[in-house]
Structures are given as C-alpha cells and as structure tokens.
Amino acid sequence: MSMHEITIKVNGKPRRLAVKSNELLLNVLRDKLFMTGAKYGCGIAECGACTILKDGKSVMSCLVPAVAADGWDITTPEGLADGGTLSHVQQAFIDHAAIQCGFCTPGMVVASTALLNENPDPDEEYVRDYLRGNYCRCTGYVAMVSAVLDAAQRMKAE
C-alpha cells in the first residue's frame, strides 16, 4: 500500500509522518507518536473514547484516515493542560469526582472542552445532550454534567 507524507500540528507542534492510506488517525497517534491519551473503545465512533479536537471542535479519531488529517491542527488529551496547570474542565472533573476507571475520561474531557468552545454558557440540558455521544460505564454521567457546568462558571469568572 502506498505511503503518504503528512504534516499534522499536534498540541501546537508540527509533526511530519509517513502513513499508509488505510491507517487511522487514532492508531497513528497511539502507535507512531506514542500519545495514548486518545483511547480505542469501539472503532466505530460510538463511544467517544478517541475524541480529539480539530481547530477546537471535537472529532472521533478512530474514523479519520490519517491521510485525511494532513494539515490539521489537533489537540489530544495530553495537550489540554498548560504544563502542570490543568484546564478548568480537567480540574472540575477531579473536583466533582467525575472520574472512576478513567478510560473514558480523556475523551470526555476533550468533548467537554469542545462543548464549552462552542457554547461557553450551556444549561444542563445542553450538556446532557452534547455528551450523549461519549460512553461511560462507570459514573452514570451526573457528576460529569456537574463538572462541565462548573467549568463554564470558572471560565466566566476568569
């Protein structure tokens, strides 16, 4: 299978890569760039564990061929914090005990970040609806919805 050279900006840094045309962005991130924050959960964009940001909007990386991501500016779960300082969403997830096994957490935090990028002042219904595409078997979601609403308040207060 033919190889393609692509350039992706990952968490602010340009990365040049040679990828096959059937390689998925999720696998390239995990196996070639060793950024394992985005997770495999279903492979069919049903669970959201692989969610990343493209230009601040959420994308399920398990369905994107890596060649199609040429030129993209993406943020993975590893790129949300500013060094040791967590983003408001990340900190709120910890403060609201919205984490259990933690396997959905990176994708959930990324999706919540995208949500607040789109709507900095969401109500509860908006958050519930937005997060329905991210699957969590542990928490029952309620603490996550609280965390996102609180993160919105924290961002406003800033």
Place this chain on the structure above:
Amino acid sequence: MNNVAESFIGKNTPRSDGFAKVTGTMQYTSDIIIPGMMYGALLRSPHPHAEIISVDTSAAEAMGAVCLTYKDINPVVYNERSVSIPAATYRDRTVLPNKARHFGEPLIAVAADTEELAFKAVKAIKVDYKVLDAVYDPAEAMKPGAPELYKTIYLGDKRIDVQNNIGVVRNIDEGDCDAGFAKADRIFEHEFELERIYHNQLETKCATCKPEPDGSLTVWATAQSIHANRQLLGRILNMPLSKINVKKLPFGGAFGSSIQVNTVTPICACLAMKAGRPVRLTSAREEDFYSHQKYPALFTVKMGVTNDGIITAAHVKALIDFGAHQVQPLPFMGCTAGWFASLYRYEGNIRFDGTAVYTNKTPCCAMQGYGNPQINFAIESMIDIIAEEMNFSPVDFRLKNYRGVGDEFWGQGPTIRSIIKSCGVEQSLVEGREKTDFDNRALPHEKTGVIRRGIGLARGFHTSGTAGPKEGEVIDYSSATIKINEDGSVDLLTPVTDHGGGTWDALKKITAEVLQVPLDMVGLSPAETMNTGYDVCTHATRGVYCGGAAVYHVAMKVKERLLEFAGRLMAEHHYNLEVMRNDELRQSVVRVKNFPSKFMTVGDVARQAQIMSWGTMAYTDSYRQRNCPPCFTTHFVEVEVDTRTGIISIPKVLIYGDCGVAMNPDLVKGQLVGSFNRGYGYTVYETMPLDENTGALKNNGLLVDYKTPTAMEMPRIENVEVVLCDTYEPSGPFGAKGIGEAALASVQAAITNAVYNAIGIRFHKLPITPEVVLKALKNKEQEAGK
C-alpha cells in the same frame, strides 16, 4: 506540638490519580508499547459448535506470521477463575481448543510485525470444520439427544462424566421448609427471568507479554488479580512462578469480567513464548462481546406468609445457562442462594435447587453482584407482590422480615457466613419513606393520562469480601508491604487492584491514618507479582474491607517499630509515646504522652535509625479478615411510563448506601450513581438476542446496537439524591465496609416496582423495553375489554 490534625477518613479528598486520568497520561494495559513488539490477532469460530478436522497455517507462516493452534499448547485443563479452592473448581478448557463450542471462540492465534499483517495472516489460515448441531436453550440442552458439549470435565482432580449438558447441580436445604410452608396462611409462587447482558467495560480485554533474556516472561494484562494470572500462566507454560512477572495496572472498567484470567492472556503468553518476541493481543470491541457475559437466570420463587406478615419459608429454583465453559457456576449458585437466604429471615426455612447447564453460547462470568442483582430482582418483586396482595405496607413488610444486626449473613454461599454488626436498612427505609411520602403514593388504578408516573422501592446488599470466621470454598486474604523512608514519607506496596472506585486512595488513607503522616506523603509503589504477597482478587467488594485490613495490620506493625525506635532515641518507654500528624511540618511526629513539647519527627527517627544502622522501619505480611459484613442499599425510584410509546423514563431517584465509614464520600456516591445507570440499562434496555442459525449475536458485537442509558436518559442533577447511612462497621478498617457491588443489587426491582405503581403491570422478565411495555399495555387493555 499541641495541634491535633483532623482525620481525612470519611472526608472528600481529590483522587490522586486524577491528574493522570484527565491528561490522558494514565497508562493502561492497552497503552503498553514495547520496541520490537508483534501484534496478535485471533481466528475465532464462525460456528457455534464444530470440530476442527484440519488446520493449514502454511500461507500465514509464509507471510511471516507466527501461528498457534491447539497442537502447540500444553494441554492443561483449567478454569480461568481461581478464587475458589481447587476442590470446588470445575475445569473444562485449554488455551486453544480442537472443538469450537460457541460462535466467536478463539481457535487459532497469530502474531505478526504489524496489526494489518496479523489480520491478513488470520484470513490466510485454512480450517476444515465438522459442523455440529448447536443448542442455546438450557431446558433443550438437558433433554436426551441434545447436542453434547462435553463428555468429561474435572472437579478438582476428579474426572467427571457430563450427563445431558448439566454442568453443576447445587441444592441447599436449611431449617424445615415443609413445616414453614405448612405454618403459612398464604403461599405465593412466581417465575422471574433475566437475560444475558454484556459488561461493556470501556477498555477491551488486552495482554502484552514479553519474553526476557533470562527465560522469564513479563506480562501486562487487564486483570483484577495479578497473582491469579501469574499462577495460571505458570501451570500452562510449566514455568516456575519466579519466572513469570505480572504487572499491576489500572484497567478501563471490568465489573467482574477480569476476575478470571482473560482468555486472551494465556493465548498472548503462548504466542510470545513461541515467537520469542513481545506480543500484544488486544480484543476488538466486536470480539470482546464474545469473551464473557453476565449470567442469565430463570427463577421460580415460592414463599409462605402468615396473616400478620411473617415470611415462614422460601424456596427458590434456579436454572442457569452459563454457556460453553465454566467460569464457576458452582460458587455462582452458592452465592445466589446466599443472597436469597440473607435478604429476609424466613424463620430459617430455606431451600435452593439450582441447575446450571452448558449451551453453545459465550461463557458467563461475574458481573457486579455475582447473582445478587438477579435474585434480588426476583425476591424484591415478590415482596411487593405479597405486600399488595395481603395489604401490607411495602416498607413495613420489609422492616418486619429483613435480616439485620445480630442475624447471620452469607457472604459467599453457604460456607462463608458471619454475624451482621452494622446495618443501615432501617435508616434507609424509614427516612426514605418520609422523604418520598411513600405511604401516600397513588395506586395504579387511580392514575390517568398518557404519561403515568409511579414510585417504587427495593432494598439489597452485597458482601464485603469473602472471609468468614471459618475458611470455606473461597480463598480470601491480602498482603501489603509498608516502609517509612528517611524523610518521613511512606511507601505502600499492595497487590490490590482498583476498579476506579478509589480503592488505592482508600489504602493510602488507611496507611496515612495509622502512621499519622500527611496523605500526600504516602506513595503507592508500582506493584507486580514478584514483589508482592498474594491477594486473591479485587472482587466481591473486598478492596477496602479486606485489602484495607491487610494494609491496616501491616501499618500497625510498622507503627510498633516506629515507637520502639523513637523510644530508644528519646529514652522513653514506647508505651509512653504517641504518634500525631503535624501538617505544618508535613510530618508525623512521635511525642511523649502528656508532654507534647518532647517530640521527634518520624523523618528524624528514620534518619537516626539509619545513621545508627538499626535498619528500616518496614513490614510485610498477609492478613485475612474474619467477617463478611453486608453493605446495604435501598433505592426509591420514580418512573414515567409513556403509554403511547412504552418508553420508561426516570425523572428522580433517591439512593441510600451503607458502606460503614466512607473512605471518600464523593467517590462512594459516584459508585452508587454509576451503578444506578447500569441497573437502569439492565432493566430497561440491555438485551443481546442471538441469531439461532449462526450462533452469532444479532448486534454483531457492535456498540451501536447495544443500547445503554446515556447522559440524556439519566435524571437531572437536582433529582439524583444519594444518602450515605450513618453506620460504623466494627470489623472494618476505621469502620469501613464495601459498597461497589451492593450499589447495583436493588436497582432493577426498584424500577419494576415503580413501573407497577405507574401502570399496574407486573413484569417478571427483564429487560422491559418499549416493545415489551407496549405489548403488555395492549394485553391489559384487551383483558379489560373482555
């Protein structure tokens, strides 16, 4: 040194793995990448029942793949689950079989340099099958002439002939049921049925195995018990346990699906040993659906009740379809009997007749509750049925009959029992009835309109661990190592795994509380089988209660040494010394009782002990609990049933949890809310019908066709109330017992009891999907029209 620092037991503290989890830097098994690693893939059976006549792997090998078939493996017959003693463990499987017994069963494994090549190699393998008739229904499977899954299996070292696919029969009889029923004024008998569901843990089962230059093997595996994995791999590979090292890692959910050694792990180990290179074997989601599922159950429940509301006897018959391999239906049925026996007193007259049957389906294993959610649905439905028929208040009827303080509780079947010492049942029922105005709820016939609202309750429990005063069928002990470092910080080493409920933080808190060091001065050391003593498994809600008890015991021994060393240094008898936390110094200090100005920090004691060559203040030991206290839950659920669509929604829930002293209340509440979500799915959505022509799941293992409640279906934040009962468990570390599995037990019946209150229809079979509800509403309408 007068200031006394506040205890953090029972307080919310931010979870210490939070930073890693929100930044995506927590490393799970599926994140392990090793230079030179090969990728594994499996050829899974396309038939529900077939003998392998011949296998040709030459084309795959020509592509550079390493192939593993039943001919390559050591034919050790084992059970993947090893928490029961060997004499109570049935064995029926090998690493790879020469006969497929369910669709999707792994038959041949390959490893190749890339995942793509591994998949291509699987496709290039030629297998000739002799396809056999399959049987899916347990009642059919027991009939003469039904397809036979096994001729012989083993129980312990005994060889056993399998008759009519019956895997296990378990009958338990206590008291005098006949006399109990004779005493009753009314006898009730009903059937209840629960389908198979799938764990759906977000991380699919995975293993990475690396052969080392000295002939040993390093293993990273999704596992609830690292030692169970090591011991089984040692038997299969015929290697000393000192040559197999299994690493402890977090896992992305398990819910019981990794109590046993996952099927992929021995396959991966054998592949790596054959290839002589590291191999990673990850299950795709559509494969994971076929690895393990929750036990379905069919119960017939009979109860005798007197006119004054005393249950005088109860008899449960159970038929369990456990699929193609035994992942221990023997203890499953013992436990199911135990949960049944421990819910109410029945004047001690109980009978349980259980039969578990092989079918050509995916093997069943524990899933949060080990029979408890199943039998709880039956018993708690039955209690409501009786209460209505005999005109008792559902709350008072329960209060009159429940087993509480001073009564016996079966923590893990008939051989593991202890006396209940703490109990939140009364608080839950009495408070909950007031908060929900339960006694004034409208009755079904009083309701009108297209959307009918109802409220229901159910109560349940689970054990905390599997230890009793006497040892029984189940192994239960844990181990820990604790040492005080030369700056006063503390290292904690424990084989106990954490499902994400916060067990590791709880173990750190117990250590910190005993030694009075600040919480962030306790470090959790990386643990693996080579540097830890045995722990049976984080199952049976035993992490904090049993694992924590081992940590408490070892920490107390370290404290003894600390006081002894400090006494020598301070020229004081150690009886005169006490240990206090000092948050200003970020240290624990040892001070003279009633003379607080005379003190040393723990760091100074450790440093002096080092300079004087006395040694490190450290201790390692194993510890076994001697009780199995129940953690209780009660659910008050409000439902809305749309009579036009049959859709059930849940606008409000009130949950009571009794975990003794909560190590971290918010994390306990989180477990109760998460379990409510899973119970909601179990009751209303989750089903996995089979295509009987192919033996495949109709959803083909795709999540898109396995509906669970999302953020949208959960009640709104203000309508989810969780109350933790005010109890103290005297046998637990700092008053703690468990909560994990209890949190699910009573959800199902609470929802169906509420649905009954809404529309006057009693559902005896789960799930109650919109189609089921609509059909029942139509039937009711037709009957009313007659």
